Amino acid sequence: MELKELIAQFEQVEKRLLEVLAERNELRRQLTEADGDREQLRGQVRQQADQIKKLQKKQETLQNNFQKQYNITKIVNSIGADAKETAALKGKIEAYIQDIDRCIAYLSQL
Numbered sequence: 001m002e003l004k005e006l007i008a009q010f011e012q013v014e015k016r017l018l019e020v021l022a023e024r025n026e027l028r029r030q031l032t033e034a035d036g037d038r039e040q041l042r043g044q045v046r047q048q049a050d051q052i053k054k055l056q057k058k059q060e061t062l063q064n065n066f067q068k069q070y071n072i073t074k075i076v077n078s079i080g081a082d083a084k085e086t087a088a089l090k091g092k093i094e095a096y097i098q099d100i101d102r103c104i105a106y107l108s109q110l
Contacts, residue, residue, distance in 0.1 A: 065104070072093050073090075
């Protein structure tokens with residue numbers, strides 16, 4: 001082989017090596033960016049999981065309150081008193097329930 005051929009081959013190898021290094025650097029940059037995106041998504045997943053837990057608690061509380069209101073209504077309706085006394089008792093109980101609901105709402109905000 002002649003010296004010119006060796007120099008030409010060396011230059012081709014050097015050029016290819018530079019291309020491979022550039023590709024490696026680009027892939028490292030993309031990997032770093034993907035790692036950042038992954039961490040950001042993990043944070044979002046944690047926030048959403050926390051939000052789901054809070055909403056589930058709120059739903060459970062609302063269901064319990066509804067069940068209590070339903071039970072109180074059944075009790076009031078089952079009382080065999082006259083209509084006037086039943087209506088007055090039902091009004092008082094509903095007022096108490098509204099007060100309790102306001103207290104729960106206030107405590108939920110704390």
